Amino acid sequence: MKPRNWAIAASISFLAMMLVYGYGASRMFSLDMRKECTYFLHQDYDPKYASAGEQFFPLSKKCNASYNMVPSFVNPSVVLFLGVTSLCAGAAVVAAVRRRRAVPLRVN
Template identity: 50%
Template sequence: MKSRNWVVAAGIFLFLATLTSGHGTWHMFALDKEEFCTVVLYQRYDLKYALGSEQIFPLTQKCDASHDMVPGFVNPAVIIFLGLAILCVGVSVSASIRGRRPASTRRTDPPGVWPREAPLGHGAPDRVQRCDGGQPRR
């Protein structure tokens, strides 16, 4: 793949991470947290856990010791999407560096193999002289 395609993939993963994080942040906010926990989520509201439980990373907002208002898939998904975006940027940089290497340093044949001669009749002379004095391969 080209370097540009990896950058596009990284952008898509960053967008997905932002979207997932926004979904989790949306679940953190409620006008009346006690009412939201008891009426909407059917969970007991425990003031001991609810007051100091709000965190931005990892996203969390507790109703009680066992229930979080943020869905459980949000934090792992954000980490995975960010990791994939970083991986795509690294591959893009690698592909960009590999693509800009001068043509003289690129090898098409494996190490230790003589470069191939053109077959006879395709613009190559009838007798090919090699620097080692050997006969051409046919």
């Protein structure tokens, strides 16, 4: 495959990673945690877990001990897309080096 195709695949994977991360991060923000957990998510609000704060990697914000406001698919997807991005970027570099070496030099 051409280096450009690997670079495009890496770019798409990186964009997908950023979109999934952005979706997970958007689920963390609320103006009133008690109301968000109790009325909208139908979960018990435990201030002990809610006051523990939020984490940005892995994404996490808890209403109580058993409920996280960030969907469970977000963190594994971010790691998966990061791995695919790294592999595709590495393959692009390897393909570019091989292509560069395969071009014969013209000596006049």
